[in-house]
Structure formats: structure tokens, C-alpha cells
Amino acid sequence: MSLRPQSALPPVPEDTARIARTAFRRGNPYLLLRDHLGPIFADTAFADLYPARGQPAYAPWRLALVTLMQFREGLSDRQAAEAVRARIDWKYLLALDLIDSGFDHSLLCEFRGRLLQHAASERLLARILDTARDQGLLKARGRQRTDSTHVLAAVRDLNRVELLAETLRAALNAVAIVAPAWLRVLAPPEWHSRYDHRIEETRLPETGAKREAYVLQVGADGYRLLDALDDADAPPPATALAAVAVLRRVWARHFVRGSGTDGEAGWVRLREVRGRGPGDRVESPYDIDARFRAKSGTDWTGYMVHLTETCDHGLPRLVVHTDTTPANVHEAVRTGAIHEALSEAGLTPSEHLVDAAYVSAEQLVAATARYGIDLIGPTRSNHSWQRRNAEAIQVADFIVDWERRRARCPEGHESTSWGEYRDAANARPFIRVSFSPGGCRPCPAKPRCTRATSRRLTLHPRAEHEALAAARKQHESEQGRRLYEQRQGIEGTISQGVRSFGLRRARYRGLAKTTFQGVATAAALNLDRLAAWFGHRPLASAHTSRFSALAT
Structure with a gap:
């Protein structure tokens, strides 16, 4: 597909505007956004994502808006494409005629693929922020706050035995697609009884010698497949498969093999790995970026997403940055990366409110020296008896x-x-x-x-010593405590993202796609907050039950 950018984006058709205003006399978020912000995106912002030749592409400015509305309402691609055809408020924001039949849902997947291929996901959030800045709703060198939450990967939680068997099964399925005849000759009949069905659907030996024998048999089967793929006559497409690379990686971590004699296969032994093992362990063959972590009584397999939002008085709270990492990456490692990203985007704050996980002596000095940021938060606990x-x-x-x-x-x-x-x-x-x-x-x-x-x-x-002492002194002062209380609002943003936008469950697999989900969710959340701002809908106060109110 090729893009032919429109020099001037179309206005809302008269019939669409008339019926939409009649239907939504009390206002509608999408009508408010269109009236105050216009079309928001432009085709020229995505021109480099498309080739110069080919059939005309559907307008990317509309696909960008549909993507954000899709994330705002938690819709699938099919549901979002259907909403474009069926809903008047969507047609109003997209400037479509009432009789417009929309587009095929597959265009949304293709558009996401273009954004990922060109590392352009951040454009969705950046354009929303640029529009807010043009409206005077985003303050330069203001106050910001950051917090994180866990994201569950879109995979099953596997124990060690299930991981090994399912990894081999995934490799067999991948090879069967590109080299079916070769694999049909290689695979003995018993492989079909062991690996035809998903491992969690198989009744595995629970304990003792039978379970150990099963694991060693899986290990031997995996080595047999890898040895065959290493032969000179192995089909090249099969040796280059990502699933085969994962199999090699998992087998190297979990098994040890000795050399055989007289042409016989060598012995196979399971390595001693207690629990989940080091943080680089593959947790699922279907999402090799997901990692396991246990934090504050919660354990999960997946990712961490860090949200940074503005918190200036008299302005809407807008998410200005998202940072998604594997779950085993600690918050303190990301403080500098967050500051660097904010600086590159021209969104550097003067004050940055964070919890203790983001604060270290090194980060306190670096934030001030490199970016002029006052990093505000409690220092980490000292566990000495003193x-x-x-x-x-x-x-x-x-x-x-x-x-x-x-x-x-x-x-x-x-x-x-x-x-x-x-x-x-x-x-x-x-x-x-x-x-x-x-x-x-x-x-x-x-x-x-x-x-x-x-x-x-x-x-x-x-x-670093002096910066740490100054941070502790500030946090222990009355003024410092009042300032730090403003950090609590980011927890409400996390709650909104989890409850209304599905922030805690990955829609896709892999770090790149999960990162895109975080960016799109933040942009959709900003649209929701801007609509609330334009509609003069105040922030909700903390809920107090009738009974607890009696004590005040």
C-alpha cells in the first residue's frame, strides 16, 4: 500500500454533525474531542511508514484514532471496525459520512505492524501531548510523578516439567510447518502420543521415578531433534526457526548431556535449578521476553509498566511517558532511562515524585546534574540494627x-x-x-x-552522600511530607488503567508489542482525561463509606 496524504483533512459532514448533536444533547467524549482538538492526527505524520508505490492506503490518521478508541473501550479489531460502521460518535470524530462502510478489521493489525516495524509507536502518545501543549494544557518544567504495576503475559504459567515438554512441542509444530516431509521421517510414533496435544492437557507423572523418567525422555527427544537439525542434510528453513532457537536455549539451561560410545546416544541429566532460577530464564516458549518476579507478596510472569504523569495544579493529569520492561528489571534501573526519554521529548519536569524503589544516591545526583530534575521520594530502608x-x-x-x-x-x-x-x-x-x-x-x-x-x-x-542526606532531610520535614503526598495520585492513574483500560493484562506477546500496548493505553487514557476536562467533569474524591464518616 502507498500513502497519498491529504493536504487538508475533511470536516465533519453536515448530516453526521446534525444527527450526532441531536443524539447527544448532553455531550459526548468523542464530540468534545473533535470540537476542541480537531482531527488530532495527520496523514503526514505516518508518511514514512508506507512505500512510495502500491494501491492507496486507508487514511492512517483515522486508523490512529480508531486504535486509541479501541484501547479506550477495550475492543477487539473486529469490534472496533464494526463500531466505525455503527456508531455516530465514532463517525463524528473520524469525520465520516453516515453511510460510510468503514474498513476491514485487518487494517488495524497492519497499522500496528507498521508502527512496530518502524519503531513509531511513540507517535501516538507524542501527538496527543503536542495537541495538549498547543491548547495550553501541558506545562513546561512542571511537576510529574511515576509509579509502576505488573502486566500479566498472555501465556499460561508453566512448571518446569511443563515448560520443557511444551518447548519441545512448540518446536515440533514450527518444524512441521516448514519441513513436514523431513519431520515425518524423523519422528518416531511415540512422539505423537507425547507431543500431539498441549502438555497441560496431558496427565503427567506427579512424583518419583516416573516423573524423572518422563523429563529425561523429553530431554533425549529434544536432543534428537536438535542433532538432526545440525546435520548437513537438515532443511535450512527449519534450522533458522525462532522456536528451534528457543529449544536450544532452554535445553542448554536445563539439561546436561554426556557423550555416548560406539555410536550410541549420550546420557541426559537434568540440571539442578532450584525454583525459578536466575532472572534470564525463559518462562514460556510462546513469549520468550516474559519474566517471573515476586514483589510485595505478588508473583507473576510477564512485564512491568511504568507510567509518568503530570500533576500541576489547575491542569489535567496527562500521562507523558510509559516504560515497559520484563518483570525482573528493577525500578531503580529505569529512573535514568525515564529521565532521558522525557528530556528527548522536551517533557523534562522540574520536580519528579517517586517512591523509594526509584530513588538511589546515584540517581539523585544524575537527575540534578544531567537534567535539572529534583528527584523527590523516600530513600530505601536501612536494615541495620542502628x-x-x-x-x-x-x-x-x-x-x-x-x-x-x-x-x-x-x-x-x-x-x-x-x-x-x-x-x-x-x-x-x-x-x-x-x-x-x-x-x-x-x-x-x-x-x-x-x-x-x-x-x-x-x-x-x-x-552522592550529600545528595542522600539532603533527600532524607527534605522527606522528613513537614514541607517535604506535604509535597510527597502529591505522589499518591499516580496510584489512581494506575487503578484507572487497570480497571478501565486493561493495563494489567497483555493483549499481545513479546516485549515490543506489550510496549506498544502501554503507549496506546496511555494515549487513550489521555483522550479520556481531555474529554473529561473539556466536559468540566471534576476529579472524583476518595470514597468514604457512610459508617467510616461517622468517626470524622
Whole structure:
């Protein structure tokens, strides 16, 4: 398909406008959006996604709007295409005649594919934000807040035995498509009894020797297939399959094979992997990007999505950025990436409200130095016994003389050693300060200071140490607590995304498509909030039950 952009987008047809206004006398979100924002998108914004030659493509500005309305209402492609034909409010926003028959639902899938192929998913959200900025509804260098929630992958949760057998079954099905004759010769009859049906539909041995024998048989079958694919006469299309690559990856992680003698097959042994294993483990052959994570009493297989929204007084709350990662990627790793993305989009805030998971000494310094962002949030909990004892001497009670490379305790004793090191795990620098046992042992404050022979301090580099101390001081102040209370509103956004937009369940498989879902959901949520703003619909207050109100 080729695109022939329209120089001027059509207005709403008179019949469509007349009937829509008659039908929705009290207003309608889509009518409000069209009246205040116009068509929002333009064909020229998607011109690079289409080739120069081919049959004319359906207007991408309309497909973009339909995609967002589809996500706003949780519709399938078929349902969205039907809504274009049947609903007056949709026709009004899309500027379609009443008799317009719309388009085939497959165009929506094709449009998403073009966005993914050209890494252009962010254009959906960016255009909404540009339109809001033009309307004066998005403040430059304002205040923003971020939080995250889990996203369940669109796959079954498999135990280890099910994962191994289903991975082999997925590879067999993929090979059967591209090389059926070759696989028919290779596969023994018993493979059909083991792998014809989905593994969860099979009655597997529960415990003991039978279960172990089944797993080893699956391992041997997998190696037999891989060995055949490694032969010179193996069909090239089969060896290049993604499902075969997944099989190799899973087998390398879960099995060990020894060499055989006299042409016999080698032995196969299951590796000792406790529980879920390291974070890079494949959890399903059908979504190799999904990862397992346990957090705050919740465990899931899938992804994490981080939402950043504005929270300036007197303006609508708009989501300005989404960040989707595999579930095992910690929040602290994404703080810098979020700031970088906001800076590139021209949406850098002056204040960024986050919870403790996003705050670290390194991020506090980087946010200020690189982007001029004041990262506001509680620092991570210190689990030392001194931190849990109100009368104990804390690290903050020591005076650090950075020029002299000395630290002085509240009792006036100076440190005797100062060493600079790097963490072996992440190469981050740190400072270790030690005090003399001779000075600590007779000190009357020793029971409140240390249970060891002498006190040892682990400090961040100077800039990080001072930034961490300032952040703690600010958060513990009354003004800091009032400021941080404004972060709570992002939890309402997460709730709205989960309850009304299906944010917590992946519609697609794979990180790229799940990332697209996050972007499209954020853009659709913004449309919903802009419609509420134009309709003068105020934010709902927190619900208080009749009984709890009696106590106030």
C-alpha cells in the first residue's frame, strides 16, 4: 500500500454533525474531542511508514484514532471496525459520512505492524501531548510523578516439567510447518502420543521415578531433534526457526548431556535449578521476553509498566511517558532511562515524585546534574540494627571531613583508615571508613554505636552522600511530607488503567508489542482525561463509606 496524504483533512459532514448533536444533547467524549482538538492526527505524520508505490492506503490518521478508541473501550479489531460502521460518535470524530462502510478489521493489525516495524509507536502518545501543549494544557518544567504495576503475559504459567515438554512441542509444530516431509521421517510414533496435544492437557507423572523418567525422555527427544537439525542434510528453513532457537536455549539451561560410545546416544541429566532460577530464564516458549518476579507478596510472569504523569495544579493529569520492561528489571534501573526519554521529548519536569524503589544516591545526583530534575521520594530502608533503634548512633550522626579523608563520631573520635573501593557486582565506587578498636572499646557510647570490636562505615562518594542526606532531610520535614503526598495520585492513574483500560493484562506477546500496548493505553487514557476536562467533569474524591464518616 502507498500513502497519498491529504493536504487538508475533511470536516465533519453536515448530516453526521446534525444527527450526532441531536443524539447527544448532553455531550459526548468523542464530540468534545473533535470540537476542541480537531482531527488530532495527520496523514503526514505516518508518511514514512508506507512505500512510495502500491494501491492507496486507508487514511492512517483515522486508523490512529480508531486504535486509541479501541484501547479506550477495550475492543477487539473486529469490534472496533464494526463500531466505525455503527456508531455516530465514532463517525463524528473520524469525520465520516453516515453511510460510510468503514474498513476491514485487518487494517488495524497492519497499522500496528507498521508502527512496530518502524519503531513509531511513540507517535501516538507524542501527538496527543503536542495537541495538549498547543491548547495550553501541558506545562513546561512542571511537576510529574511515576509509579509502576505488573502486566500479566498472555501465556499460561508453566512448571518446569511443563515448560520443557511444551518447548519441545512448540518446536515440533514450527518444524512441521516448514519441513513436514523431513519431520515425518524423523519422528518416531511415540512422539505423537507425547507431543500431539498441549502438555497441560496431558496427565503427567506427579512424583518419583516416573516423573524423572518422563523429563529425561523429553530431554533425549529434544536432543534428537536438535542433532538432526545440525546435520548437513537438515532443511535450512527449519534450522533458522525462532522456536528451534528457543529449544536450544532452554535445553542448554536445563539439561546436561554426556557423550555416548560406539555410536550410541549420550546420557541426559537434568540440571539442578532450584525454583525459578536466575532472572534470564525463559518462562514460556510462546513469549520468550516474559519474566517471573515476586514483589510485595505478588508473583507473576510477564512485564512491568511504568507510567509518568503530570500533576500541576489547575491542569489535567496527562500521562507523558510509559516504560515497559520484563518483570525482573528493577525500578531503580529505569529512573535514568525515564529521565532521558522525557528530556528527548522536551517533557523534562522540574520536580519528579517517586517512591523509594526509584530513588538511589546515584540517581539523585544524575537527575540534578544531567537534567535539572529534583528527584523527590523516600530513600530505601536501612536494615541495620542502628536504624531500627531510635537511640542508636546513625551514619548521619558522623561528621565527614572529605578534604582530610576523616570521619569523626559524636564522641569526638576520628577514624583511623579511609579506603576507596568498587563493588565487585556492579563496579560502583564506595568508601570504607574504620575506627580504631582501642578508641571504640572503652567508649561509653559503644553499646549504641556498634556490636563489633569497632565501628566501620560504608559511605557513598561525596556528591552522592550529600545528595542522600539532603533527600532524607527534605522527606522528613513537614514541607517535604506535604509535597510527597502529591505522589499518591499516580496510584489512581494506575487503578484507572487497570480497571478501565486493561493495563494489567497483555493483549499481545513479546516485549515490543506489550510496549506498544502501554503507549496506546496511555494515549487513550489521555483522550479520556481531555474529554473529561473539556466536559468540566471534576476529579472524583476518595470514597468514604457512610459508617467510616461517622468517626470524622
